Amino acid sequence: MKIHKILNNNVIVTLGNKGQERIITGRGIGFKKKEGDLVDQALIEKQFSLINKEIIPRFTELLSEIPLEVITVSEIIINRAKTELNQKLQESIYITLTDHIHFAIERHKQGFNIPNGFLWEIKKLYANEFKIGEFALDVIKQRLNIQLPEDEAGFITFHIINAQLNDTMSNIVAMTKIIREILNIVKYYFKFEYDEESLTYQRFITHLKFFSHRILNDNFTTTHDPALWDMIKQNYQQAYLCTKRIDLHLINQYGHALTEDESLYLTIHIERLRNELQNIAQTA
CATH class of the missing domain: 2.30.24.10 (CAT RNA-binding domain)
Known part of the structure; x- marks a missing residue:
């Protein structure tokens, strides 16, 4: 060779x-x-x-500018994310994450740390990805002897989500805002607290993540089944009314009206949450 x-x-x-x-x-x-x-x-x-x-020239340029230790740390984090999340990540993460970590380290050395205004939401909405962010801070501390603030775990989480969805960072931030808003609508409509450890809640979060991604990218497919939709509306009336409230919010805030397919799947997820929390309340 x-x-x-x-x-x-x-x-x-x-x-x-x-x-x-x-x-x-x-x-x-x-x-x-x-x-x-x-x-x-x-x-x-x-x-x-x-x-x-397309990314090879930028990646080679990046490697020529960044210390080998930072490149190694970035790859360790990316490999951990692939293993723990069991998902394929866009190759662009080798550029975006490596560049971000290098810049974050340089900023930190100068005493300039950027607060993450979405840190609370990131912890709650992307718990599995945030664990990778926390792991990243540990690796940076162990291998580079630099302790970055917890806010950086949140920023690293955004890069991981970005690599999952192949979206822009601004859209990832907007997605987080949409998810938070929908969760609040459902929470206050039914007047319950979420069981954030439950599988049903985690499935709902996953659905909202990809749902909000489609909203921001106008990427929808339609497989409308009128009979199924009629049955859902009839049998899950409260969940359906909550979905209508979400629909109104999305129209007012984002100019996006739910399709019947979107409404159907949202209603099903909301009904599962409602049933689960209702059963917990009855047995308490």
Whole structure:
């Protein structure tokens, strides 16, 4: 395997059998080397073979600018997220998260930490992703000896969600706001407190996450079944009326009226929550 490009002392680029670029990191792997030299296999620490060719130039540029220790930390966090969430993440996270962590560290060294106004919502609405954010702070502390504030765990959580949904960061923030608003409507309509540990609640949060994502991206498909919708309205009347209230809110705040498919699935999730909490109240 020969060196195709040298980005810095710790990062080089090689070419695969089909001409695809492979980015290799390792301490000193590019030191006193030139293009065409053989790669010292013993120095290889990480290899990146990105499928998305559009992000390769930006990623290679980033690797040439950021310390190897930060790159390693970022990859540890990304691998943990893939394992714990059991989801494929967009390759762009290698750029966005690595860049964010590097910038956050530099800001912190200068005594400039940015407060996260959505930290409470992030903890409540994206509990599994936030655990990765907390893990990230631990890894940064252990490997870089830098203790970032808890607000940064929230920002890292946003990057993970962004990589799940392939959306913009501003949309992720807007999604969080929509989810919070819908949860409050349901909560005050039925006058109950959520059991945030219940599977039903977690399923509702997951549904709202993808639901709000579709609202912000105008991405909807219709599989309307009139008979099923009529049955849902008849049998789940209170949940349906709550859904109508959500519909009115979304029209007023976002100019988005629920489709019948959206209303149907929201009503089903709300009914499950209502039943579960009602049963808990009756047995208490």
